[in-house]
Amino acid sequence: MATVTAPALDLAARFPQAVRPDTRPGYSGWIVEKDHLLEVATALRDEFGYDLLSSVTGVDYYPDTMEVVYHAYKTTGGPGIVFKVQVPRQDPIEVPSVTPIWAGAEFQEREAWDLLGIRFVGHPDLRRILTWEGFAGHPLRKDWKEPFYEEEAKPYKSRWPDGKFFYAEEKNPFKDNLKFPPDFNPEDWTPDKADALLYASLARYLKSDDELKTDRVIINLGPQHPSTHGVFRAVAVLDGETVVALKPVVGYLHRNHEKIGERNTFLQNMPFTDRLDYFNSMSNNWAYALAVEKLMGIQVPERAEYLRVIMAELSRIQNHLILIGMLLNDLGAYFTPSLYAFEERELILDIFEAASGSRMMCNYHRFGGVVRDIPPEALQKLKGLVYDRLPRKVDEFDRLLTENEILVSRLKGVGKLSAEDAIRYSITGPVLRACGVPYDVRRAEPYGIYDRFDFDVAVRYNGDVYDWYLIRLDEIRQSLRILDQAIRQMPEGPVMSTKPQYQVRVPPGEAYGRIEAPKGELGFYVVSNGKPNPWRYHVRAPSFVNITALEKMCVGNKIADFVVILGAIDIVLGELDR
């Protein structure tokens, strides 16, 4: 089991005035004084080797304290460190920004500002990120309530025992169903005004020091653009065709997943996690189940562990195949590669459907196991896929694409990222490994039963999009190796260690469950206070963190390469915007 155990190093001894251990029951890690945060963080990165900042988030301990929680790991592997900064919950809530130390904190700090109202002093560009400027308040604060507020937590009392049905809009009529900030007038709002801050942050790039005095132009790509795989927008400053600066604008699909998660009971969150990265609901389920199982301290039976591995690896295979297919779509090779990929994906989804009941919204994992065993005919089909069809098909993809001269010339040398930059920007997953960092959570801090399997961490060293493409093929091959072993070793037995309960008891405490999802490190930070609903439920989404470095990847490349880079990072907006 992967756990954030009490760190071996004694931070309190190193910083006697600045750091004390977190002694609350169920909690671990260190509490750092606000004024010493930068000093401690620098030491953690440079002296102790915690170079990868995984997650930054806030917790609202209403009514007294606001807490910022940091999870940092070493790219050389091993357990991570968790440290926190506590500040009184009185506006303005200010915490020093760690973005200068770990660039990957940039978007996560913006998110914490947006949703919790924690001001990060020293942040280069602290604007709202997921909600818009006409949004009143900070929704994840415990005293923030939506316009149609029913109750603090589900289950709602109106449903039973006298469940007279009503439509929500009857109680929440049009025009009363939104709130604006006091100084905001929706009548005179224009998109230009909304983007004023954004364009202001790009203004310094508009002046060219070129002798020819050419103009630089701002170009908006998206939010409706076929290359963005959803509603993603990027604002680029161009010098001719070359990208000089680029800001991603996200949040068009935001639904405040985390607030919904805090209203839900622990179990009710499980189907909601399906809807994050809707290509890989099996992996999402697993990461969330890991976090809650860690809090509950329950074990998972052998067979369920194997089933989890099988489902997660199948999920990775179909995700990577689709990624390659769709990347080729973005490049203009319309639909031949992507439909070849979809063929394999449909066969894999048949197995998900037979086991879980749904092709995409699997909702397969439970705390302490999986919901049901895999039916014998699906297992038979799985064997046919793993031992015969998929290896053949991966080789076929290889033949179809890898040496194609047009593909190679479009991908080679594009989006180049050095290993140091990739780590600094907290990039995880295939993109990090293609930049020459052999960091894979399955190896670095094995969860489930990954320590039993014999597989290689795929790694490539050029860090360009061509390597990002190649590493996906490598990873599919490694996943097939894991599947081969898992199917052979899988024992008979039960798939749940506990009696199925619709209301689980989760002791107070915090837990961070993370897995190597196909898109990168997927983490769930869950805080329980012993009630049926989580006090805090945070998703560290790989898509969201990985695009922090989008600007870094695009600058210096042509605008047409933006499409390639974005396609190859592998984002999914359901997870990015949450």
Add this chain to the structure above:
Amino acid sequence: MYGKGILKGLSVTLKHFIDTYLDDIAWWGKRYYTPEGIARRSSPQGRGIFTIQYPEERRPLPEEFRYLPFLVYDEGPNGEKEIRCTSCGICTKVCPAQCIWIVRTTDPNTGRPVPQPAEFYIDADLCMNCGFCAEYCPFDAIKMDHDFEVASYGRNVYSLEKLLKPASYYAKIRPLNYAREEEARKAKEASKAAKSA
């Protein structure tokens, strides 16, 4: 040689093209609109054209397929509907979307609750098909349906009449589950009878 990679790739697409006809010839007359043909096309051995011509052709649904809940009733000896639901409310409590609404029946004489739903609503537009209600129902009274063709022009709030379906229908769509539950129920009744005897 420049262009070798492209030619290599084209050989793959050519192979796919030829495979289509090879399989069509090998399965002459049986490849389309037959259950074996559909099974062949969606098996790991399948090659060539892969699509299923919905709605003329339909892929068999696996037993665990879930789409919108329904309520199970047993048919009494005189054809009356014995609703299994006791309106205990577990499905409403576990429902993540909170789309189930139950009104309990009360005895008009005593004012006490009777284990029977007076009204039962499922807002099918909110339902996220997670299957929790069926999974945690202690009376096997609510089950997930296989009927996914429910598109309509209006809002879909299903009331008791629309939700009730006979146990024979349930046995048809989920034979293994039904058999397992019946066995468990019979075992329970037998042990109860043994205890009282």
